[in-house]
Amino acid sequence: MTHFTQRFLLVCLFLLLGAPAHAGLQIDISKGGLQPLPIAIPQFLDQPGGASGGRIADVVAADLERSGLFQILERKGFLQDPASLWQQGPNFKDWRVVGAEAVVSGSVTDTGTEVTADFFLYDVYKGTPVGKGQRFSAPKKDWHMVAHRIADEIYARLTGESGYFSSRIVFVAQRGDKKWLSIMDQDGLNRVDMTEGRSLVLTPRFSPNGDNLFFLSYVSGEPRIYKWELYTGKKSLVDDYPGLNSAPSWSPDGSRMAMTLNKDGNPEIYVKDLASGQLSRLTHNAGIDTSPSWSPDGRRIVFNSDRGGTPQIYTMNADGSSQTRITFEGNYNAAPSWSPRGDLIAYVKGGGGVFGIAIINPQGNQGRNLTSSWMDESPAWAPNGRVIAFTREIQGKGSRLYTIDLTGYNERAVPMDPDINASDPSWSPLLK
């Protein structure tokens, strides 16, 4: 049988099996531990006056590499230069030779105040573009975001799911005896410190639209929940009940807050309507109920309770009905977080001297351990529900933020100044 007929038969087979239309270049991200896709990302061509082509391509490459789904090819072996690539299109043979399955061609224009990047993505083996060319612009100082948007676009075209690179992470930074709120791009760059560390702050949480934060502060001497409007810088006290006010969690439509209050003499979960201020109590038992997290449709809440003797994960309806335990393995399951896709719950699973991040479906089935260490905690989902950021405390050496793919592969430390301890991450939605 000739090579050609073999190929022909394979194509027929695919057609019979109903292969996807885009069968050429597609990464199946539902499987973990796959060979990463080799992709060539040459410097973007600088148009006259421009100087950002190199650094934008570098950030695109770094984003894709960190996802674990792409192998970024060394530029020095490339046979076609960026100018020729941009002006004539890819010489596909040259890219096959270096082992690329995909190649990105880009061009950058810097005007006085803006940076604009155009890019094309090609399937090297089919010799065709993947999607159309696309342009992104931003104020010059936000050139990183142009790169993140391009990386999101490439990720989406090659995986079929939305990316997560144009997003930020808010977290608690610590140096010495000070803890403060800090915010950064998801890749750890462009960190901005938000508070100065004069009072203890904990557990910042992005609002669903990314415009606001809830966080816990002891500025008054008591643990209280505050709201921070990021556009205006305005901060306000959300509630002021006696005792503990903690674990704020925004409903997906932004209208309600679930939280833990002690005002009735025991830590219980309440939901507050933010417009009317109306408060309803959802849990009633002698144990601890805390760490509520909403399902993306706003109908269910997952939470942590030790009513059965040890901390375990439970779900309930948003009105408090149908409280159901969903974890039975391990003697310390806590800090649940409902995935933005709705299909999974991430939580901290402890036992035997280790604490790791685990996932389980909302019915309590198909649990899997993703990480294990001396102390992993505070799982927070990326906006596309494929990646989880968490805090890893290294015994005696402080804490760092890490990310893990929900397949359990590709555990990475988030780059951070070495003298800063980081904890309590919350991941923003995709910035539009």
Add this chain to the structure above:
Amino acid sequence: MMTKRFHFLAVTLLTLGLLSACGSVPEAGPDGGQAGAASGRTGDDGRALGRADGSAGALDGRTAGMADGKMNGEPEHRIYFALNSDEISSTSAAVLTHNARWLGKRNVTVEGHCDERGTREYNLALGQKRADAVKQFLISQGVEPSRIRTVSYGKERPLVNGHGEAAWSKNRRADLVP
């Protein structure tokens, strides 16, 4: 080429918002009056807040004074708890009974603390339960409820900076701050 210009305004505003927030109201808190009143009321607590990782030296300095105070009939103002528990042991009950007598008409803040194991929010709740258990015990011994304030620091304020049971058993505690 398809042109899609996307909204960087949001990002810019976000950054500006943050920066201006830092510049104008860095830490003042949303309600200066309330914060001021509270810190006036809990002056000792204010100092405690400065010690984010619970410098053992500073805390020991404070409690050493209290322990010494026993000569004047002042009890030790600290009790310890078992793992994940808010139960008051018989030893602790004796310490608290002594505290209740000594407090008389004084106001007291009960701080609940946990060891470094476990999640932040669970430990905040557990610290509160420990403080509340102490409060209920003091009330049972005749201390007026209105004189007792409780606050949980969860695992944020260890007494001892160690990473084994020896340290953890000292950090699972409630401190009474008269």
